[in-house]
Amino acid sequence: MTDHSTRLTRRKFTAGLISSSLLISSGLAGREPEQKGSFDLMKEVLRFKKVDAYTTSVFTKESIAQHLDYADRYGISRMFAANPMTQIELTPAEFRELNNKVIAAVRQHPDRFTGQFTLNPRFRKESLDEIDRCLDAGMTGTRLYQQVKINDPLYEPVIEKLASRNILIFMHGECQMGVGGYKMKYDAGKVKTISTPDDFADAARKYPEAMFQFAHLGGGSDWECMCKTFEPYPNIYVDTGGSNNEEYMVDFALKHLGEDRLFFGSDNSFYQSIGKIFASELTDGQKEKLFFKNYQRVLKKGGFHVD
Amino acid sequence: MWIDINAYTGSWPYKQLRNSTLSGLAGRMDRFGIDKAVVAGLSGIHYKNTQPANEELYQELKSQSGYQERFIPFAVINPAYPGWKQDLKKCIANGFRGVRIYPQYHDYLPDDPACIELARICREEGLITALTIRMVDSRQRSWLDIPHVAGTAVGEWTLRNFMPLIRAVPDAPYFILNIANGLAVDQADLPLLKKANVLFDTSGRSLGFMPDLLKQYPAEKFAFGSHSPILDYVTGMLRIASLRPDEAGERDKELMRSGNALRFLKQRG
Numbered sequence: 140m141t142d143h144s145t146r147l148t149r150r151k152f153t154a155g156l157i158s159s160s161l162l163i164s165s166g167l168a169g170r171e172p173e174q175k176g177s178f179d180l181m182k183e184v185l186r187f188k189k190v191d192a193y194t195t196s197v198f199t200k201e202s203i204a205q206h207l208d209y210a211d212r213y214g215i216s217r218m219f220a221a222n223p224m225t226q227i228e229l230t231p232a233e234f235r236e237l238n239n240k241v242i243a244a245v246r247q248h249p250d251r252f253t254g255q256f257t258l259n260p261r262f263r264k265e266s267l268d269e270i271d272r273c274l275d276a277g278m279t280g281t282r283l284y285q286q287v288k289i290n291d292p293l294y295e296p297v298i299e300k301l302a303s304r305n306i307l308i309f310m311h312g313e314c315q316m317g318v319g320g321y322k323m324k325y326d327a328g329k330v331k332t333i334s335t336p337d338d339f340a341d342a343a344r345k346y347p348e349a350m351f352q353f354a355h356l357g358g359g360s361d362w363e364c365m366c367k368t369f370e371p372y373p374n375i376y377v378d379t380g381g382s383n384n385e386e387y388m389v390d391f392a393l394k395h396l397g398e399d400r401l402f403f404g405s406d407n408s409f410y411q412s413i414g415k416i417f418a419s420e421l422t423d424g425q426k427e428k429l430f431f432k433n434y435q436r437v438l439k440k441g442g443f444h445v446d
Numbered sequence: 447m448w449i450d451i452n453a454y455t456g457s458w459p460y461k462q463l464r465n466s467t468l469s470g471l472a473g474r475m476d477r478f479g480i481d482k483a484v485v486a487g488l489s490g491i492h493y494k495n496t497q498p499a500n501e502e503l504y505q506e507l508k509s510q511s512g513y514q515e516r517f518i519p520f521a522v523i524n525p526a527y528p529g530w531k532q533d534l535k536k537c538i539a540n541g542f543r544g545v546r547i548y549p550q551y552h553d554y555l556p557d558d559p560a561c562i563e564l565a566r567i568c569r570e571e572g573l574i575t576a577l578t579i580r581m582v583d584s585r586q587r588s589w590l591d592i593p594h595v596a597g598t599a600v601g602e603w604t605l606r607n608f609m610p611l612i613r614a615v616p617d618a619p620y621f622i623l624n625i626a627n628g629l630a631v632d633q634a635d636l637p638l639l640k641k642a643n644v645l646f647d648t649s650g651r652s653l654g655f656m657p658d659l660l661k662q663y664p665a666e667k668f669a670f671g672s673h674s675p676i677l678d679y680v681t682g683m684l685r686i687a688s689l690r691p692d693e694a695g696e697r698d699k700e701l702m703r704s705g706n707a708l709r710f711l712k713q714r715g
Contacts, residue, residue: 178479180680180687205655212688315585317595325589327597359585359596363461382651383583384678387464410688411651414681 184413185214186423189430193309193354193380193404194218194252195282198244207251209409218405219434220245221255221282227330229286231265234258238269242276255282255309260293270300279443280352283310288319289334289351290341298342302349305440307376309352312339314360314368336368343372350374350437355406357381357415362388366395376437378404379429384411389419389429398425402434447700448480448683449707452576452623452647452671455506456488456499460588463488463675468506468513474672474679475516481704482516483672484576484621484711486546490522491581494552497533504540518711520544520576524552525560534567543711544574544621550592550603551581557610565611569618574710576621577608579650582676583626602627609635612642619643619710624673625650629659645706647671648682656685657693665698669706 191210196202198220210218222237229237234257241254256273258266258281281301287293289310301308312334317325319333339353351374356362358381369375379389379401392401398421405412416426455468465474466488475483490499500521507513521537523530523545534545545568549556556577568575584595584602594602604627612620613635622644629652631639640663646653649671653659659668672682686694686702694702 178477180478180683184684184688212690313585316587316589317598322589325595327585327595329597359583361586383586384681385583385586386675386678388678390464408651410653410684411678411681414684415678417684418678418680 180417183417187214187426187430189213189215189403190434191215191218191405192352192402192434193378193406194220195223195407196220196244197222198240203244203248206407207248209405210251213409213413215405217251217253219253219255219279221257224257224282224284227286227332229257229259229284231259231262231269234266234269235272238273238276238278241278242273245277254278255280257282257284258297259286260291260297261287263293263296266297267300270297270306274304274306279438279441280307281309283308285311285330285333288332288338290338290345291332294342298346298349302346305350305442307350307352307437307441309354310334310339311355312336312353312360312365313358314362314364316361336365339375340368340372343375347374350376350440352376352378352402354378355380355404356388356392357383357385357408357411358406359383363391366392369400370395373400376400376402376433378402378406379415380404380406380408380412382406382408382411384408384415384418386418389415389421393419393421393425398428399433399436401429402437403430447704448478448482448670449704450475450480450483450672450674450682451621451645451669451707451710452578452649452682453483453485453674454488454676455485455503456490458488458582458676459492460591465679466675468510468517471674472513472516474674478679478683480670480683482518483674484518484520484544484707486520486576487522488675490524491548491551493522494524494527495529496522496524496527496552497529497536500533500537500540500542504537514541518543520546520574522546522548523564524548525564526552526554526558530560530564531567534564538571538573542573544568544576546576546578548578548581549607550594555610556608557614561611562614565615565618569615574619574621575611575615576623577611578623579603579605579608579652580624580626583651596627604628604630605639606631606635609639612644613638616642619645621645621647621669621671621710623647623649623671624677625652628652629662643710645669645710647673648685648702649673649677653685656689660689660694660698665694665701666706668702669710670703 317327487499490496
């Protein structure tokens with residue numbers, strides 16, 4: 140079997156856990172409030188080992204440098220990354236080229252980046268072949284966009300193949316009025332094939348054995364709507380990425396989805412993605428799950444050994 | 447010392463907010479080590495006559511000892527509604543230190559003569575005029591909210607929308623809050639913006655990478671703001687706290703944590 144090792148190191152992970160046990164928590168509900176001026180935000184942020192389940196990069200030298208800068212700044216040991224793939228026409232030649240770019244970039248920084256691949260299910264055979272090629276190249280999951288909705292029958296062979304190998308199916312989704320069929324009288328002028336939470340729920344019902352990642356809780360969409368839609372579907376995970384950092388977003392997700400279905404993701408909005416977690420009422424244990432353990436557990440199902 | 451220049455008490459009609467009272471805000475400040483906060487009455491944004499929100503805030507400020515030392519009240523004023531000058535006088539008498547305006551919600555433009563007059567009065571009185579680029583991300587707005595939606599013909603406002611006011615009253619002190627949709631202004635306005643007495647808070651999405659922004663604008667232009675209770679309480683702090691020493695020295699960090707806010711707030715004496 141292909142070695143899909145992502146080379147996450149036990150040493151760094153363990154160091155994070157040890158340090159977290161030595162420091163006191165910061166004024167969670169029911170605890171004594173911190174004294175003014177005594178809170179050290181960066182010390183708190185760096186207590187937790189993190190992997191970013193949603194990094195997007197164009198993989199230029201400059202963009203890679205900035206990602207590494209943010210990652211070092213906030214203690215993110217590994218970024219699961221792919222190109223932004225928003226073109227509605229994504230021919231096999233185009234998606235192979237994009238994936239090749241990711242593979243090449245990851246080879247330059249194998250200790251920091253793991254690649255994710257894109258495809259276009261309108262090209263059935265080529266997409267199924269690309270799954271094999273990319274997994275063989277060390278990629279760990281998909282980065283799907285809006286070429287086709289996730290519950291479109293065109294996706295069925297792709298989902299079936301990914302589910303059979305326990306590969307996490309990451310796909311862009313939105314929950315905005317006027318997008319993807321939701322309250323279209325407020326038409327926001329986007330492509331019609333953007334997947335909504337209802338589309339994800341439809342796919343999750345049809346393929347309970349598949350694992351889906353809805354990107355992204357902070358993507359600007361209605362996160363209450365997302366969480367309430369996903370609550371009955373244990374095979375839908377969400378990442379907390381995106382530029383929207385409304386108060387209580389993460390707590391609401393915890394309340395409706397539980398502590399095992401949340402991943403940390405940035406979608407390159409590093410301030411907001413870190414800030415919203417540390418503003419939440421999550422316990423240390425829940426933060427450890429969100430920042431690392433949940434994603435680790437899901438990847439292990441696909442044979443990706445993070446030790 | 448940390449001062450939050452962008453916080454609210456009160457309700458938002460489309461979503462339940464947590465920590466939306468002064469007590470709740472004080473709890474957030476305690477948890478994250480924030481000393482003082484500039485606060486306004488959130489409910490006033492949806493009132494036509496905003497003065498009851500200012501009165502509610504004033505009563506809340508008096509409800510507990512220590513609040514008047516910890517919270518710095520700003521009035522929500524609608525200059526397109528009768529009686530705003532009397533309202534402003536009452537607020538000044540009650541110790542309010544600035545004014546927040548919401549042209550998007552109160553249905554006027556920043557170059558409306560009444561709005562310009564308001565900024566001039568604020569300047570004369572030593573009050574700060576606070577401009578909020580957006581309240582919520584329009585992509586998750588309620589169907590009852592204003593129709594300014596990103597990506598559509600009626601887009602969200604940007605800093606450009608407020609430049610006519612700054613152009614009209616360039617020597618007034620301004621807070622520019624929750625900056626979304628970019629920091630860009632027309633080329634002709636850039637020297638004015640750089641020279642103007644403006645303070646950008648750190649809550650907004652457009653403050654993408656602070657080390658780069660600090661190459662465009664000096665540290666004297668930034669101050670911690672949370673946009674609480676709508677946005678999370680930490681992100682605005684993180685933009686300052688995570689700067690490395692070679693990106694912002696201790697002096698600059700202190701300016702952004704509280705020094706700039708104090709400089710603006712002391713203008714009234």
